[in-house]
Amino acid sequence: MPTRIDRLVPEKDVLHYRVQLAAPATPESYLSWSQEQLTAEESTVNPDYPDTSIYEIFYSFFRGTEKLASVHFRQDTPGATPLRHVRTLVFQGAP
Amino acid sequence: MNSRALLTALCSVLVTMVGCSSLYRHSVETDAFSLYGDNDPERLERLASVVETTMDDFDVLFELGEARIPPPRVIYEEDDLSRARIYTSEMRQEGFYLPLLRLVHLSPRHYSNLDNDLHDAERVVRHELAHHFLIQRHPASGSRYWLNEGVACALEAPFVTDEDGQSLAPLYHQWLHEQAHLALQRLGTEKFTAALQELLASGWFGFHQSGSKVRNYALSWAFTYYQLQQIPGTFARRVEVLVARKSQELQFLIPGFLKWLSEDPNRELDALAGQPALRLWTLRTWLNLTQIDGALLLRHLLPLLTDAGTAKDSDGVVALSLLTRLLNRPAIGSLSREQLHDLRSTLAARLTHGTDPEKQEIASTLRRSGYSAGYLRPLVTMLSSQTPDVRVAAARALARLSAKPTITRPSFWTDASPVERAAEVSEWEQWLGRRSSRR
Numbered sequence: 001m002p003t004r005i006d007r008l009v010p011e012k013d014v015l016h017y018r019v020q021l022a023a024p025a026t027p028e029s030y031l032s033w034s035q036e037q038l039t040a041e042e043s044t045v046n047p048d049y050p051d052t053s054i055y056e057i058f059y060s061f062f063r064g065t066e067k068l069a070s071v072h073f074r075q076d077t078p079g080a081t082p083l084r085h086v087r088t089l090v091f092q093g094a095p
Numbered sequence: 096m097n098s099r100a101l102l103t104a105l106c107s108v109l110v111t112m113v114g115c116s117s118l119y120r121h122s123v124e125t126d127a128f129s130l131y132g133d134n135d136p137e138r139l140e141r142l143a144s145v146v147e148t149t150m151d152d153f154d155v156l157f158e159l160g161e162a163r164i165p166p167p168r169v170i171y172e173e174d175d176l177s178r179a180r181i182y183t184s185e186m187r188q189e190g191f192y193l194p195l196l197r198l199v200h201l202s203p204r205h206y207s208n209l210d211n212d213l214h215d216a217e218r219v220v221r222h223e224l225a226h227h228f229l230i231q232r233h234p235a236s237g238s239r240y241w242l243n244e245g246v247a248c249a250l251e252a253p254f255v256t257d258e259d260g261q262s263l264a265p266l267y268h269q270w271l272h273e274q275a276h277l278a279l280q281r282l283g284t285e286k287f288t289a290a291l292q293e294l295l296a297s298g299w300f301g302f303h304q305s306g307s308k309v310r311n312y313a314l315s316w317a318f319t320y321y322q323l324q325q326i327p328g329t330f331a332r333r334v335e336v337l338v339a340r341k342s343q344e345l346q347f348l349i350p351g352f353l354k355w356l357s358e359d360p361n362r363e364l365d366a367l368a369g370q371p372a373l374r375l376w377t378l379r380t381w382l383n384l385t386q387i388d389g390a391l392l393l394r395h396l397l398p399l400l401t402d403a404g405t406a407k408d409s410d411g412v413v414a415l416s417l418l419t420r421l422l423n424r425p426a427i428g429s430l431s432r433e434q435l436h437d438l439r440s441t442l443a444a445r446l447t448h449g450t451d452p453e454k455q456e457i458a459s460t461l462r463r464s465g466y467s468a469g470y471l472r473p474l475v476t477m478l479s480s481q482t483p484d485v486r487v488a489a490a491r492a493l494a495r496l497s498a499k500p501t502i503t504r505p506s507f508w509t510d511a512s513p514v515e516r517a518a519e520v521s522e523w524e525q526w527l528g529r530r531s532s533r534r
Contacts, residue, residue, distance in 0.1 A: 012500045013507075027181045048500075055504040078504070088181040 009048055013055040017043070021061055024068050027090045034059040034071040038083055053078035068092045119170070132171035142171055142201075145217050146224070152254050152262050153228045158331035164231040167224065169199045177204060190219045192226035194237055199223045218251045225250040233338045240302040241294050244312055245319025246334065252380075257372035264330060265373055266320055269380045272360050274313035279356050288349060291318065295345060321352045361388035368395040375399075375413055382420045389430035392421065393438075400441075412452050415445060419460040439466045446473035451482045458488035467496040475523045478516070483509040486516070499526050 004020040017037070025033070037043050037059070044054050054075055061068040069090045073083040119131035123143040127150050132139045146169055176183065182204060190201045203219040225247040230237045237243070248271055254262040279287045293301070294314050302311050319337070325348075326333040361384065368377040374395055381392055399414035421427060422439055430438075445453050454477055461470060474496070477489035486508040494503045502508075502519055 009500060011494050011503050013502050013504050014494070027176055027183055028179070031179065031181060052502060053504070055502075078506070085180060088179075090181065090183040092184075 009046055011055075012046060012049040012052045014057070015044070015046055015054060016058045016060065019059055019061045021063055021068060024063065024092050025061070027069070027088065030059070030061055030069040030071055030090065031085065031088045034073070034088075035082075035085070038073065044083070054083075057083060063092075066092065126166065128166045128169055130169045130171065134171060134173060139171065142216060142220070145220050149217070149220050149224050152264075153224060153250075155262060156250075156264060156330050157228050157232050157334070158329065159232070164228060165197055167197045167199045167227045169201065171201045174202060177202075190223040192223045192230075194226070194230045197227065197231070199227060217253060221253075222247045222251050229334070233334070236338045238298075239338075240297060240299060241311070241315040242319060242337065244302070245315040245317075246337075248312060248316035249320055249323065252376070255372055255376045263372050265367070265376055265380075266323060266330075267363070267367055267377070267380065268316050268320070269360070269364075269383050271313040271316040272320075272363065273385060274309060275317035275356055276360055278310050278313060279353065284353060288353070290314065291349065295342065317356055318352055321355050322348065325351075359388070360384060361386075361391050365391045365395075368392075375410065375417075378414075378417050382417060386428055387421070387424070389421065389427035389434075391429070393430075396421070412450075412456050415442070415449070415453055416456045416460050418442060419457050422466070423460070423462040423464055425464065436466075439469055443469050443473055446470060446477065451480070451485050454480070455482075455485050455488045458485070458492040461492045461496060463496050471497055472527060475520070475527055478508070478520045478523060493523070499523070 001022075002019045003022055006018040008016040008018060010016055038057070044057065046052060046054060056075070057073045059071040061070070069088060069092070071088045072086040074086050075081075075083045120133050121131070121136045121139050123130040123139060125143075125147070128146055130139060130143050130146060132142075187204075189203045190199065192199050199220075201216065201219055201223060203216040226243055229243060229246050236246075248268050249266040250264060251268060252265045254264055257263050278290070282290060290307070290310065291314055294311055295318075297311070302308075302315075304311075322337055322340075323330075323333050326336050328336075361381075364377055364381045364384070365388075368374050368381070370377075378392065378396055381387065396414055396417055399410055400418065418438065419442060422435070422442060427435065442457060446457055449457070458474060458477065461467075471493070474489045474493050477485050478493075480486050480489070487505045490501060490503055490508050491505075493499075494501055501523070507519075508516065
């Protein structure tokens, strides 16, 4: 379970969530957790640019400053749902 | 091979006995090979063309002529994580070869798209088919694991075509060279020699010991490559000599090998780049080296840049892309601050005055560095280019290089109305104006 989630807005049409974990998770659970987050509408809208359709969303998982994994989604056509999972990279060994 | 791979190997034996086509949903059967898999048929078809091209290349390389080697059975499987596009950083087996059954098993990692998947798969296909060709052509090599893996690793690099249209195998493996060089530095001559002796005498289990597996691959490639470079003649002839060498002959070669391996890998790359047919391939490979000797590399790269836009246009564009990759690095050995500044200014000038392919290539390759600010103005100008792909590359580069939020979706820069795009460009120009007035 995340201990903290921060939203960064690197671009008008890109969202980046930085998720703090107490311990590494399994490779599959990074993806499934991120997919669950996407179902919440507010997580796919940039509050600073609400009229700009989101192109990419990244979830980066950390334990402290150690990067554990990153999940990348993309919306090829504006407004299309669900967002397409591009790839999940797991940097640290699964438990 | 780990226990999972061993289990797969046993299943593969069973599969071969029962018949591959009855157990896999898709197959491609030709006179030269049979390919089986449960993947989507399109991917299997494309992999079949990679297998076919590799076999054609190896037919020539091993000088088979009219002689044919028995067709291999190739099985292609994806693991569950790869299928879900989840990639872990841990090393894993991506293929194996069972000589008695002529069975090549492929399970390469997958990356972002089909082209990259194939690029990665090609390396694994070449490695495993190299085992097939070597063992079928020289059965005596089957029990010498270092030689088998050494040749297979040497043939992983894609072939390049020389000026006469002939395929050329570079045989060089940058990552394994670095690993072997580091192993010699860390172990010292005595311990390294002992490890090499052990490797030369090792059987399958000794070679695949988990603690020293990477080192064994690295030493196998390095010792094989060193010998191949020493022996004159064609690749087939050189391999024949290599296979025939007795243990005692190998012992005599070790001091010379240690001397070669102790040298900076930049020197080997310098020698390879001196061969015109291998120059571009070597420069690409060189940029993956951990510690690059920038002055040595530029000796081969800069002459290609003078050709950009003239006779060797496409080489010039590739050379600009390579220069961009070099300048993206935070530190480059043997180049002064002034030299770096001049090179970065050259790149910024190409972004302004270069051809569209040059601008697109540089913008697509640029990453954030200490000099990023010098590229921003030309990139903002490129947002108003008449060429849509140049606008897309510029927007993506600006997103990477600056902190100002922008629209990165390619379809915006290709399909949005000129008015919408002009509004975005205007924001950038105002931002640049505010930025320069602050300085």
